[in-house]
Amino acid sequence: MTRPKLFLHVGLHKTGTTFIQRNLIVFHDELNSDGFFLPGRLGRVEPGHHEIAHLLHREGPEAFVDVVNDQRKLDKIILSAETFSAVIKDKNFWGPDVYGPLNSSFDVTPIIFLRRQDFMLESVFAQLTKFDRVGSHFKIPRYEYDYTRVVDLLATSFGEESVKVIIYRDDEKTDPWLEFCKAVGLDVDRYRSNTRAENSSGHRRKTLALSQIKLPDRASGRFLEAAMQMSDAIHNDEKKFLTPVENRAHILKENVAGNSLICDRFAVPAEAREFFTSSQVDESWVAPEPISDFEWKAFIQDLAVMASKSAR
Structure with missing residues (x-):
């Protein structure tokens, strides 16, 4: 029996994820007509499947599989939440007990966007200013900038040939939404948005x-x-x-x-x-x-x- 295809967009943070998630809502009907299913957000008002990521971490892979399959109407599924990257980096949680059941239930294609570390450093500081957690932006944990570990975990868990790595460009030559469309095999012209992601942190x-x-x-x-x-x-x-x-x-x-x-x-x-x-x-x-x-x-x-x- 063929397993449903799961495109698991794991972030990272500050790589156009909210822009992608908003467009997933905007193009919901088109995605359905092209055979792609987006599970519900479990009560979350804002875009993104963060609550499903929390469910995976809190209750385990069986609960994750059940909630996705209980909703599933098509055999190609898209889940998008940068929270998945935090779950993956939790060394006390992630391992064969988690990705084994996911691989048994789905044909998983992880999608990860990576941003050059100097731009990430600046963007994380801007983000933390909103949450009163700044102190010094030079003291943000270093692991956030070492991408090899999370990429290694994805490759080990789902197979290196399955992982889609996309570079988030800060020179405005690429559109994260269109790059995401390419990664899941969507017709870029059909899904071209009228808006581009904006730098909400300002100058x-x-x-x-x-x-x-x-x-x-x-x-x-x-x-x-x-x-x-x-x-x-x-x-x-x-x-x-x-x-x-x-x-x-x-x-x-x-x-x-x-x-x-x-x-x-x-x-x-x-x-x-x-x-x-x-x-x-x-x-x-x-x-x-x-x-x-x-x-x-x-x-x-x-x-x-x-x-x-x-x-x-």
């Missing part, structure tokens, strides 16, 4: 401003981030990185060999490989100017206007 001085606000909870962080993006009160200095040159150069040096090995193993296209294995960083870095009192006052005024409009 670096907005990120700096957010990092200096004491946030009581995640919802407040998201609200203030959205407000910051709508406001022009914080001046854009047109520079990309908050992270100094030496830190970005160091993290690239640490990981360039691993990146090259991944490219060799998974036949990464030449242009993407050149980008992913580069150890060159922008040497023109200067520290951002502190957020001025004038900018803070202007932002507070913008916040008051936004709050007034939303209350109407």
